[in-house]
Amino acid sequence: MKNTNNKIFNAMYFKGFLLIAILALASCNTKEKTEAANTAETETTEDTDIITITENQFSAGNMEVGKMTTQPFNTIVKASGMFAVPPENQADVSAYFAGYVKNISLLPGDAVKKGQTLFTIENPEYVQAQQDFLEAKGRLNYLKSDYERQKELIADNVTSKKNFLKAESEYTVTLAQYQSLKKKLSLMNINANTLTGENIRSVISVPSPLTGYATTINATKGVYLNPSDVAITVTNTDDLHIELKIFEKDLPMVKMGQPINVRxxxxxxxxxxxxxxxxxxxxxxxxxxxxxxGDLVNEAEAKLFAPGMYIEGEILTTTSEHLALPVEAVANIDNDYFALVKENGTTFKRVLVKVGATNNGFIQILNSDDFKPETEFLTKGAFNLITE
Structure with missing residues (x-):
């Protein structure tokens, strides 16, 4: 009986020991797996900024490696405005005399030449002005002859001074009327030298005061125009220039001759x-x-634009030199900027850079002191690798 109890005790003791061994082994395995996982996680975290590129990838992507270089950067004054023309290159055309539009065939954008008829207007009152001119012209010839005769007679004491003064007065008044009416006909675009009773007309033409384009048309056929009404606006775009506005605080920095970038x-x-x-x-x-x-450097580009087009301008004032990288060597990720520094061979490390101004395809590196002068960067083809 005693032997039986010993056997049972030994069996139970062995099973307990085996269970403890199994639990201890499982615990060790779990600890090793946890440590291994932590180690793997640490290694993964450490390697996220390391990028390895094969030689085939480097060649196929036309990638290039280079160092930071010293580049010129300008202090910029930002401005806004539009394209415009000088005052003498734009004219608001109206008729000097009231009337009804008889004929108009222009459309906005049509090219016109100086002296070309823009539209015609009609009014019976034009006939009266021409009649008055012809009558004054007819009287003037007689009064001039009478005045000159009375002038000779008064010199010989043959006529009275009263007759001479009367002839002089009538001639002077009629001459003033003649000259005034002649000027009025000129404003009507009527040639007074060729005007006769047979070619009196009630329709007059309104010519263009300059060569350019009909940019605004307010008149239509049959409408009544007052002398103050603007019928057509003609614009000459040959001298198109830049008009910008800057804030008064920037005025001391802006000088004549400084470059302007226009967009x-x-x-x-x-x-x-x-x-x-x-x-x-x-x-x-x-x-x-x-x-x-401002003026466009390439005058031929003025033909691409029209007066009134809104533009954004950058006036380049002072210039200074700073270490910089090509713009394509730097990538923006959530408002942080990164570049790839060459470690060895085709292995690169992603590093944080602080950037400043951009100019001519280069971007200023504000923390350039963090890198050695011989540090090489991936200057071409880096953007896609950084943002992946």
Missing amino acids: LQNDMNKVYQGKVHLVNKAINTQDRTVDIH
Whole structure:
């Protein structure tokens, strides 16, 4: 009986020991797996900024490696404005005399030449002006002859002074009427030298005062125009220039001859070159701005634009030199900027850089002191690798 109990005790002791061993082994395995996982996680975290590129990838992507270089950067004064023309290149055309529009065939954008008829107007009163001129012209010939005869007679004491003064007065008054009516006919675009009783007309033409384009048309056939009504606006775009507004605080930095980068509001990627031509000496007291006038460097580009087009301008004032990288070597990720530094071979490390101004395809690196002068960066093809 005692032997039986010993056997049972030994069996139970062995099973307990085996269970403890199994639990201990499982615990060790779990600890090893946990440590291994933690180690793997640490290694993964450490390797996230390391990028390895094969030689085939480097060659196929046309990638390039280079160092930071010293580049010129400008202090920029931002401005907004529009394209415009000088005052003498734009004319609001109206008739000097009231009348009904007889004929008009222009459309906005039509090219016109100086002296070309823009429209015609009609009014019976025009007939009266021509009649008065012809009558004054007819009287003038007689009165001039009578005046000259009376002048000779008064010199010989043959006629009275009263007759001479009467002839002189009538001639002088009629001459003034003649000259006044002749000027009036000139404003009507009627040639007084060729006017006769047979070619009196009630319709006059209104010519263009300059060569350009009909940019605004307010008149239509049959409408009644007063002398103050603007019928057509003609604009000559040959001298198209830049008109910008800057804030008064920026005025001391802007000088004549400084370069201007011009961009259209609907195409900010395309840059047109200009230069400051004139700086206004007066400040607009309402919005505290100053007018800046500029010219396009390439005069042929003026044909691409029209007066009134809104533009954004950058006036390049002072210039200084800073270490920089090509713009495509830097990538923006959540408002942080990164570049790839060459470690060895084709292995690169992603590093944080602080950036400043951009100019001519380069971006200023503000923390350039954090890198050694011999540090090489992936200067071409880096953007896609950084943002992946």
